[in-house]
Amino acid sequence: MSLNSFLIVDKRILxxxxxxxxxxxxxxxxxxxxxxxxxxxxxxISRSTYYKYKDFIFEPGETASGRNAVFLMLLNHEPGVLSNxxxxxxxxxxxxxxxxxxxxxxxxxxxxxxxxxxxxxxxxSELMTRAISISGVEQTRLIAME
Numbered sequence: 001m002s003l004n005s006f007l008i009v010d011k012r013i014l015x016x017x018x019x020x021x022x023x024x025x026x027x028x029x030x031x032x033x034x035x036x037x038x039x040x041x042x043x044x045i046s047r048s049t050y051y052k053y054k055d056f057i058f059e060p061g062e063t064a065s066g067r068n069a070v071f072l073m074l075l076n077h078e079p080g081v082l083s084n085x086x087x088x089x090x091x092x093x094x095x096x097x098x099x100x101x102x103x104x105x106x107x108x109x110x111x112x113x114x115x116x117x118x119x120x121x122x123x124x125s126e127l128m129t130r131a132i133s134i135s136g137v138e139q140t141r142l143i144a145m146e
Contacts, residue, residue, distance in 0.1 A: 067118035081136030
């Protein structure tokens, strides 16, 4: 499956059963519930809905295989901004795999970071929220996740 077959969509505009599929999978994978019948009863969806969508709906923090994420950031060209950003990734449990930084233009530099987020202490959206709060980080964007 190519990246062209994916979209990033705000779940607030989707039918509620998509989120319930994720909740059902979470109940099963955590061991809180042993059987699909009980899990779907708890979340209020049918078994057929769960089976139809279970392999196609994931939260940003979940993946079927691998846990790499690619971020694009726009940083002010100031001492310490990149260092503070990398410290955030490290303290959050992300393992930096690659960093690519463009030369600054108009005092801004774009940075692409690929990170293993398998052991992230928070979800990816929370990491991005924390990153944008760092002084000198102008934009954050999740480009891809596998």
